[in-house]
Amino acid sequence: MQRIFSILSIAFLLAACEVIDPADRLLPVDAVPQSSRRHVLLEFTGFRCVNCPSAEATAVELQSLYAERLIVIALHPASNPFTKGVYDYTCPAADSVYRFVGGTASTPFPTGCINLAPDAEGHYFRDHELWGAALLLAMQDTLCPSLSLTATLDTLMRRVDARINYSTRDDMRVALWLVEDSIVGAQAMPDGTVNMTYPHRHVLRTAAFDTPFGVPAQTDGTATSILLPDGCDAAHCSLVALLLDATNYHILNAYETKLSTAGSMPDLP
Amino acid sequence: MKLRGLHIALLVSLSIFHCPFSMAGDTVFVSGAVRHEGLLAHKPWYYGSQSYVDLSVHYLNDSNAHHFHSLQANVRGELTRWPMAGYEADFPGYGLSHLSLDATFDWGQLTVGDVYEQFGSGLVLNIYEDRSLGIDGALRGAKLHLTPYRGLTLKMLGGKQRRYWECYHDRAFGWNYSRDAVLGADLELDIKQWSSRMQELDMSLSLGxxxxxxxxxxxxxxxxxxxxxxxxxLPLWVGAGAVRAEWGMRGWNLMAEYAYKANDPSVDNHFSYRPGDALMASLSYSRKGLSWFAQVKRSDNMAFRSDRSRTGMAGRLNHMPVFAHQHTYSLATEYPYATRYAEGEWAFQTELCYTFPRRTRMGGRYGTTFRLSASHIRGLASEGSWAVDPTAVGEYYTDVHLMLEKRLSERWWLNAMLMYQASNLDVIEGHGGMVRSGLGVLDARFRVNDHVAMRGELQYLYTPHFEGQWVFALYELELYQCLTLSGEWLYNIGHAPDALNEHFYTAMATYTHGAHRLSLGYTKTREGMHCSGGICRYVPRQQGLTLNYDFNF
Incomplete structure (x- = not known):
């Protein structure tokens, strides 16, 4: 008995603990493959969420890293308590997407989703610390249908006419979202204060068609119109066209164009 | 539906199974429990339920042959495929969630299968089950508990932690350690066993x-x-250690424990490489009619999980004791506290309980008990700092309350409580601001006769913040020790920025017969936080019929 105890004690003293030297904490990352595919980071957020500004900072960092290859869209779903209150940045489209990925009233914020696709374990939601790794993995998939978008704004009618062109696949849907940038309003901050002049970026305001998941793709592209919601500032609005897999709504490609400029995004190699 | 039918049949059959027996001088008996919680909600229609069946087969070696005392086989089946609202996305599932075999010998105990364990105060390891939160952190592996020498206890364990139903995604059913594993050991020395002088003085001292x-x-x-x-x-191996000492004598008890965790970058701490540590100390005194304790804890970056990418309930390896009183009155749990594992905290708690003896002026005929408790929790001045954050936002939680427990007569009992509470909801829930509130509670019980008893509660919470003022009333009638009828009403008076001005209510009938307990009711509950031991789960509002069943055998 005592011998067993001695052997086990000595064995356990050899148990591992790895301490990483400060100079070795960062490792280089292979460059992502070139592709014309654009990826979408859906950021679920709310003005009452004190930790959401940290997630927004992550999104900004990733946007600066991947530029036109990444489109960030902030969704404020009405069915989560972090969005409830005087300041309403919600819209039905955001709630539909939120419920589709399994969001409930008890889902903690901030959280996000890449390309409306789950990870290997079936989880849609990822903490913002994990967005970078998920994007890196998503960017390894370079195959995608081509996509372009042109839009014309009728300022008097507050209507945007859009034309979406794409290479057709049978099992594909096309969606069109309107997002608004730089909405200045209240945001709870990590230090307990409320920033009344916080710039809410890329907020989903509405979607064309009856659902944010769009309509089946046509052989000759898709044309549609969106009315700007009340209070939307067209100068800060963009249209985002999405190609979705019809079976699971994974985003296959995306394209964004600002309403204040005519024409298109830079082509990706 | 086929699965639900099987589940109901299993519950019914187990409810009538109850059978000890013995053979050849040894004893074998079966024990277990069946538990079902269900809510038939409307708006929209949905039946959420959680069912658990625990079964243990015990074999006692009465002859003590080969230094072997007993063997116990344990199995638990869970059906949580359609749970009630508020559990995490990975929670739903079904299957045999717990399997273990315990063997007890002269020299100790060996467990193979799913094990639970706590080292010291749990600062580095506390794996347990809490069904109300959906927590089950069992390690699937083995545990050895040795007493090789008098006064020396060694515990060693190793395994893969359960994280909901992950093990069912792997054909090895949780026995695959190539992706993650946990090892642990705890050594405790009971010095009193080696010192006759300490035994004479009835003094205890243990080091661990x-x-x-x-x-x-x-x-x-x-x-x-x-x-x-x-x-x-990322470090593939992360280690955490703790040392502790506990001394006791003549009603006094002093305990101190220090824990240190090496670099553990994870989602919890935003992938920081800073080590974590925690220091906890408590002093208490108790004798007949008087008890007192004071304790302090300072922790920093002590979130310790088996999966660095996990958040929420699953994957916790340690459990920091919560320095906030665990209230049972409804409005006192309106703004509970959740321990800050990663951010760290300074926590202070003290409590004095005194019973005025019977037949004294203050004690009356039956005695009177007063309990004064205070908790105060603040953040750290900065990362890794040993200074307390003195700013207003550094206050996380405060709770000061005075309780009175008095038997007024042969048939009447009265409890009363006055409480001041401050909760920083931005820290605890991520939104809501600072809520300061005052609460008054009256709780009276009247025994009509040997067969009939009733209880009533009135509670009033005042705050100008968040959802404002609340009132709560409860009435409970107990008949013949087997039937309990109860009704609760909760109303948000409001007068605050986020006032609801809404009624919530619950009506329940509970029937108890032997080891069986059946509850049927209708409820409309508000959204809120359900907390247990400093861990909290958000519960959305629910409305519908409830059905709960418990059977222990």
Missing amino acids: GSYVSKYQQDDTILTTVGGQPYRYH
Whole structure:
């Protein structure tokens, strides 16, 4: 008995603990493959969420890293308590997407989703610390249908006419979202204060068609119109066209164009 | 539906199974429990339920042959495929969630299968089950509990932690340690066993130490520095250790424990490489009619999980004691506290309980008990700091309350409580601001006769913040020790920015017969936090019929 105890004690003293030297904490990352595919980071957020500004900072960092290859869209779903209150940045489209990925009233914020696709374990939601790794993995998939978008704004009618062109696949849907940038309003901050002049970026305001998941793709592209919601500032609005897999709504490609400029995004190699 | 039918049949059959028996001088008996909780909600229609069946077969070796005392086989089946609202996305599932075999010998105990364990105060290891939160952190592996020498206890364990139904995604059913594993050991010395002088003085002294090491395979976690992407060099093995001492004599007890965790970059601490540590000390005194304790804790970056990418309930390896009183009155739990594992905290708690003896002026005929409790929890001045955050936002939680427990007569009992509470909801829930409130509670019980008793509660919470004022009333009637009828009403008076001005209510009938207990009711509950031991789960509002069943055998 005592011998067993001695052997086990000595064995356990050899148990591992790895301490990483400060100079070795960062490792280089292979460059992502070139592709014309654009990826979408859906950021679920709310003005009452004190930790959401940290997630927004992550999104900004990733946007600066991947530029036109990444489109960030902030969704404020009405069915989560972090969005409830005087300041309403919600819209039905955001709630539909939120419920589709399994969001409930008890889902903690901030959280996000890449390309409306789950990870290997079936989880849609990822903490913002994990967005970078998920994007890196998503960017390894370079195959995608081509996509372009042109839009014309009728300022008097507050209507945007859009034309979406794409290479057709049978099992594909096309969606069109309107997002608004730089909405200045209240945001709870990590230090307990409320920033009344916080710039809410890329907020989903509405979607064309009856659902944010769009309509089946046509052989000759898709044309549609969106009315700007009340209070939307067209100068800060963009249209985002999405190609979705019809079976699971994974985003296959995306394209964004600002309403204040005519024409298109830079082509990706 | 086929599965639900099988589940109901299993519950019914087990409810009538109850059978000890013995053979050849040894004893074998079966024990277990059946538990079902269900809510038939409307708006929209949905039946959420959780069912658990625990079964244990015990074999006692009465002859003590080969130094072997007993063997116990345990199995638990769970059906949580359609749970009630508020559980995490990975919670739903069904299957045999717990399997273990315990063998007890002269020299100790060996458990193979799913094990639970706590080292010391749980600062580095406390794996347990809490069904109300959906927590089950069992390690699937083995545990050895040895007493090789008098006064020396050694515990060693190793395994893979359960994280909901992950093990069912792997054909090895939780026995695959290539992706992650946990090892731990705890040594405790009972000095009193070696000192006759200490035994004469009835003084106790124990020293202990524990070490836990977790392994997890590498992940790709990105960060950017100077606009360039990098990936973190993650430690595959992370170790945490603790030392503790406890002394006791003549009603006094002094305990101190210090824990240290090596670099453990994870989602909890935003992939920081800073080590974590925690120091806890408590002093208490008790004798007949009087008890007092005071304790202090300072912790920093002590979130310790078996999966660095996990958040929420699953994957917790340690459990920091919560320095907030665990209230049972409804409005006192309106703004509970959740321990800050990663951010750290300074926590202070004290309580004095005194019973005025019977037949004294203050004690009356039956005695009177007063309990004065206070908790105060603040953040750290900065990361890794040993200074308390003195700012207003550094106050996380305060609770001061005075309770009175008095038997007024042969048939009447009265409890009363006055409480001041301050909760920083931004810290605890991520939104809501600072809520300061005052609460008054009256709780009276009247025994009509040997067969009939009733209880009533009135509670009033005042706050100008968040949802404002609340009132709560409860009435409970107990008949013949087997039937209990109860009704609760909760109303938000409001007068605050986020006032609801809404009624909530519950009506329940509970029937108890022997080991069986059946409850049927209708409820409309508000959304809120359900907390247990400093861990909290958000519960959305629910309305519908409830059905709960318990059977222990």
